Amino acid sequence: MTDRALHEALRQQSEQKTMHLPSNFAFNTMRRIEKEQQAHEWREKVVATITIVAFCLLGLGTMIIFYGEALLRGFKSMIQQQESISLLPGMAFCFLFLATLNFLLRRHYAKE
Amino acid sequence: MHPADEKQLIARILDGHAEEYGYFLTHYGEEVFQLVVRLVPVQQDAEELVQDAFVRAYDKLDTYTGEASFLTWVCHIAYNLTISWLRKQKMKYTSIDERMDVSDADVDQLLDDDSRIQQLKEACTQLKPEEQTLINLFYYNDMPMRDIAYILGLEQGNVATRLYRIRKKLYLIIKRMEKL
Secondary structure, three states: OOOHHHHHHHHHHHHHOOOOOOOOHHHHHHHHHHHHHHHHHHHHHHHHHHHHHHHHHHHHHHHHHHHHHHHHHHHHHHHHOHHHHOOHHHHHHHHHHHHHHHHHHHHHHHHO | OOHHHHHHHHHHHHOOOHHHHHHHHHHHHHHHHHHHHOOOOOHHHHHHHHHHHHHHHHHOHHHOOOOOOHHHHHHHHHHHHHHHHHHHHOOOOOOOOOOOOOOHHHHHHHHHOHHHHHHHHHHHHOOOHHHHHHHHHHHHOOOOHHHHHHHHOOOHHHHHHHHHHHHHHHHHHHHHHHHO
16 A cells, blocks of 8 residues: 555645745744733732732731730830830841841842 | 753753744744644644743743654644644534444444545545544554554553544444434
């Protein structure tokens, strides 16, 4: 079996069709890929932000429900005691130091 | 490009060099297009399907295992997209009772007969898209059975069986055309 005629029929059929991809196909497809990638990254960021905010609110809500009164009492008594207020600058410095460290580390590893 | 080099290039693309994907678009775009355009003979539709196939391949690049060449893999994606697209168009194809008794010698003789080329061309257009793709890949592209099976999502043994049935179907279509 050589199927010579079928071979020839398919060859002629293919050569009759003169359609080809346009020369800017690769460029257009790469642009579409870039756009879809950007949209995908944006969606991921939105989902991550919503998740973080939702969990923060959930945590905060849980703390307020279970420890709200105790925290308020503690805070009031801290303000009333002069010695406790003197701790605030130290705590603020620690917070700023850790926030800066977090920022710098994130920037450093995001580059790699 | 050698499969090992293709895998290296894919690793680089996955590593963040997305612009290097352009190599595959430039080198394989036309071949994938020729596969699609045989089933969808409208330039714009075929072009969109090829683009969809390459975009999907890019999205799933991390799942490419290298069991087939990148071109065969993209052809498989493009073929599936095209078949789904054609199903949505609800196109009608000739149905033939393939249980009819036909001798292999008669089929062989008809498919070898040069005076039947025109009839065969017409008969081929009446085959289902899956069948058209199979005979084109086998006869026109001279593709190995293993790659045809991969593109069509079939077992390698099934390709030969289907080919046998398609040859018989072409014979029956031509005989029916002659009766009309």
